[in-house]
Amino acid sequence: TSAQTLVQQCLDQLLSLGCSLTAARSLFEAEINARRQAGTQILVTVPQHDQGAGEIIVQELQQALSIPVQLVLLEQLKATLANSSATVVTVRYFLSQAEAIALPQSVRVIPIDIYDYRRELQLIKELPTGSCLGMVSLSSGTLGEAKIMVHSLRGEDLFVLTAQATDQYKLHALVQNAHRIITDPPSFPLVKAAVVAARDSLIRQPQIICCESYIDLGSIQLLKRELGLE
Numbered sequence: 001t002s003a004q005t006l007v008q009q010c011l012d013q014l015l016s017l018g019c020s021l022t023a024a025r026s027l028f029e030a031e032i033n034a035r036r037q038a039g040t041q042i043l044v045t046v047p048q049h050d051q052g053a054g055e056i057i058v059q060e061l062q063q064a065l066s067i068p069v070q071l072v073l074l075e076q077l078k079a080t081l082a083n084s085s086a087t088v089v090t091v092r093y094f095l096s097q098a099e100a101i102a103l104p105q106s107v108r109v110i111p112i113d114i115y116d117y118r119r120e121l122q123l124i125k126e127l128p129t130g131s132c133l134g135m136v137s138l139s140s141g142t143l144g145e146a147k148i149m150v151h152s153l154r155g156e157d158l159f160v161l162t163a164q165a166t167d168q169y170k171l172h173a174l175v176q177n178a179h180r181i182i183t184d185p186p187s188f189p190l191v192k193a194a195v196v197a198a199r200d201s202l203i204r205q206p207q208i209i210c211c212e213s214y215i216d217l218g219s220i221q222l223l224k225r226e227l228g229l230e
Helices: 002-016 021-038 048-064 074-081 092-105 118-125 140-154 168-177 185-197 217-226
Strands: 042-046 069-073 087-091 109-112 132-137 159-164 180-183 207-210
Touching (some): 002 021, 042 074, 048 069, 048 140, 048 185, 087 092, 109 217, 118 140, 118 180, 132 140, 132 185, 140 159, 159 168, 168 185, 180 185, 185 207
Parallel strands (some): 042 087, 132 180
């Protein structure tokens, strides 16, 4: 198999460097044990300006994994790793920043990909010209990227409103005007509550669409394998 071939190639390289079979086995065992130990705790890291993205990732990983998951801002990561044996997880966009901090301390950083929003993008394509589209998330970065994606799809055809779920003023304005609202799972209850609170003043009831997840499901499966949870 390809896995067996890769193991043979790695072993050949170690032997060519002068390692004995016993030493090579010790190296493999030490690395496996180190990864198992580091995999008992996950540190999710993002910059402070997009803390909401980290909060979403923590929520979804806590549901998917059976180990502790903690949010640590990039600005605090170096100090945290000085006293922690953990595996760092971040979205691919922040990977280089996280690795610059973690790799000098021999800490692994595992990137995750974001859900592709294929279903939601198709729904956006189908909206009538002149519709008002609302997008709600805990993550300011996600909202910025989503707005760019919608503009690339529809240009000026749609009126787009965005709001972080914790911004009550913007959320209220969005609910009042949007025909369709797309939200991430953690924000969904807040959007529903805002619609209920404004129902007496609404001209129309907006359609609320909750995304399946924030993290790509393939990334979660890969993370489980990396941590030895499968």
